[in-house]
Amino acid sequence: MVRLFIFLLVVLGLGWGFSWLADRPGLLSITWQDHLIETSLMVAATMVVALIGIVMLIWWIIGIVWTSPHSVRRYFRARKRDRGYQALSTGLIAAGAGNALLARKMSVRSRSLLRADQEPLILLLDAQAALIEGKYDDARAKFESMSNDPETRELGLRGLYMEARRLGANEAARQYAEKAAEHAPYLPWASQATLESQSRSARWDDALETLAQQRAAHIASRSEADRLKAVILTARAGARLESDPAGAREDATDALKLAKDLVPAAVIAAKALLRQENTRKAASVLESVWKLSPHPEIAATYIRARSGDSTLDRLKRAEKLEALRPNNVESLFAVAQAALAAQDLAKARARAEAAARMEESERVYLLLADIEEAETGDQGRIRYWMSQALRAPRDAAWVADGFVSENWLPLSPVTGKLDAFEWKVPFSQLEGPVVEGRLAADETIAALPPIAAAKPAPMEPTRRSEPLEPKIVPKPQEAKPAPEIAVAAKTTAPEKTAPEPDKTQESEPEAVPFYGRPPDDPGVKDQNADPTKTRLRLF
CATH class of the missing domain: 1.25.40.10 (Tetratricopeptide repeat domain)
Structure with a gap:
């Protein structure tokens, strides 16, 4: 843009000059070796300008001829460099895709076309090709040479750090990360690795300084x-x-x-x-x-x-927490526990049942079992609550990277990440065989063909806890000897209809508690109760 502006100024200046000369005509006389040369001023100015242009053209041609060998060499050098960069780009793409053969081939070609001291990416391509081929010693040697060069120090330290992490050499990885963070504190991986290593070794003051550097470098x-x-x-x-x-x-x-x-x-x-x-x-x-x-x-x-508080004082403190966050599972559970310790069983049961309605969990059902044992001592109901606790979801805990801890920890013992622990339900039950079995069962049922309409089969009477005593009314016949009576009973048995169930017992509505249905366990039998009749009465 600047050159175009200068060119326009020169053209305008020449035009203005020629117009000025045209408005002021004159005669120019030159005497040289007894010769008189006369011409107009306009022609003389034109000849001067033309002469200057011819001189410049001749000078440009001489310059081209003089610098032609260097220009030819520069052309072929640029062409070779372009081919080398093309091979280098292809090799890096192949290394990223995992094509070891093509990466090594392009590495050799780029090294023949480019100089490694002028293009450090050749060392990176060699190291990546060695990693893909499994030549880890060669790769580490490449990274070492890169770490000694100020231009590629960060890249070499990064490669050495990753190799140390792969081999499990945490101390070496820490040293590489700290060295990289010392030279370049703006590197996120080096700063984060240094922060995690300092936290893992409980150097909290150094960790705070590293975190301040991250904040100043706008990493976090x-x-x-x-x-x-x-x-x-x-x-x-x-x-x-x-x-x-x-x-x-x-x-x-x-x-x-x-x-x-x-x-x-x-x-x-x-x-x-x-x-x-x-x-x-x-x-x-x-x-x-x-x-x-x-x-x-x-x-x-x-x-x-306060260690000297009574159970009633602790119950009051729990109720104060409930007043701060009403209708909360943790509040209800805390009051239920404190009420059980204070032997206020009615309040404990009410709060525990309310917590179970809001969120089913193992600890709530275990608390209900303790309340049942303290209040009624009914072993059947206690076992029912225990079985509910076995089927209930697990209690929340401190979880980080699949590791469950009873106490909170500042960093994950698996990956070393800071602030990794969360208070949540562990994933083991959610991803267990029960869910997989349900999914498999649902898929199997969906894949089954539709059931054809069939004649319903006769249903057998449901067995009850108390056996029925059907009464068979014999036909009015004369008395016969005992053997004949037995034969008649055998022949007439198929013609008898099944006894009708007790309609009075089925018509009565059963009381269904909030947790589903009454427990299946009948509990401990009463030894003083009358023995039930178990034999069928034929006559």
């Missing part, structure tokens, strides 16, 4: 950085709880400022305050988190905040 957003910082502060508070309760309280309080619903931070802060005999402040911290996220650990810490 503000919300993510605040959440990770809260987790690290909670972990440091848990480590300092026994030796330094004041420091643990400060760390846990700072963590709650960053993540208000972080349950472990609230529990640790409350325990630290209780060690400092500040029960009111501990209760306030637990209540604030309970309003946001009801949790069994918060309820247990809140109810047992």
Whole structure:
């Protein structure tokens, strides 16, 4: 654009100059070696301009002829470089696709067309081809040479880090990550790996510094950085709880400022305050988190905040939690447990049944079994609640990467990821053989052909817990000897109709409790009851 503007200015200047000369005609005389040359001013100016143009053209031709060998060499060099980059691009694509043969072929071709010291991607292609071929030693050697070059240091350290992780050399991987983070703190993988290794070795102060560097380098957003910082502060508070309760309280309080619903931070802060005999402040911290996220650990810490409280005092504290979050499963369960301990069985049963209506779980049915044992001692109903607990969904727990832990941990023991634990139902029961069996049964039923209409078969009378005593009325005949009576009974038996069931017993509506139907287990038999009749009366 600038060149075009300059060209237009030159053309306009020449046009203006020639027009100025045309408006002012004149005669130009030149005497040279007894010769007189006369011409007009316009012709003289035109000849000067033409002469200048001819000189420039001759100079351009001389320059082309003079630099032609270099131009030819540069052309062939550019063509060779283009072929090399084409081979390099094809090789990298083949390495990414897993084509080891083509990747190695393109690596050799690109090395013959390009210089490795001028194009570091050739080393990367060689390393990737070696990894695909299973030559891990050669690949590590390539990565080592790349890590020594300042231009490819980050790429080489990345390759060495991945190889160390593949071999399970966690210490070597940590060193490579820390070296990469030292030279380039803006690398997400190096910074994250360094943060995880520092957390795994419980170096919480160094982890906080690394997290601050991530925040400054804009690797993590503000919300993510605040959440990770809260987790690290909670972990440091848990480590300092026994030796330094004041420091643990400060760390846990700072963590709650960053993540208000972080349950472990609230529990640790409350325990630290209780060690400092500040029960009111501990209760306030637990209540604030309970309003946001009801949790069994918060309820247990809140109810047992004072060791000298009676069971009735603990029941009142549980009811206070219920008032903060009414119609909540955790609130109902906490009150039911406290009421059972205080021997208020009616309240315990009411709260436990309400919790079972809202959410079926193993712990609720086990609590109902304990209540049943304390109130009635009915073994049949106790066994029923136990069987319901076996079939109920599992209780929620701290889960991270398929690992179930009784207590919260700051990082996953499987992958080492920070803030990996979640309070949820483990996946083992959801993905177990029961669900697979149901799916397989549904598919089998769907694949079956339709059932043809058939004549219904006669139904046999349902066996009851108390045997029926049908009465067979004999035909009015004369008395016969005993053997003949037996024969007559055998011949007339098929003609007899089946006894009708007791309609009075079926017509009475059965009381169906909220959990389904009455227990199948009849319980313990009463030894003082009259023995039931088990023989059929023919006459």
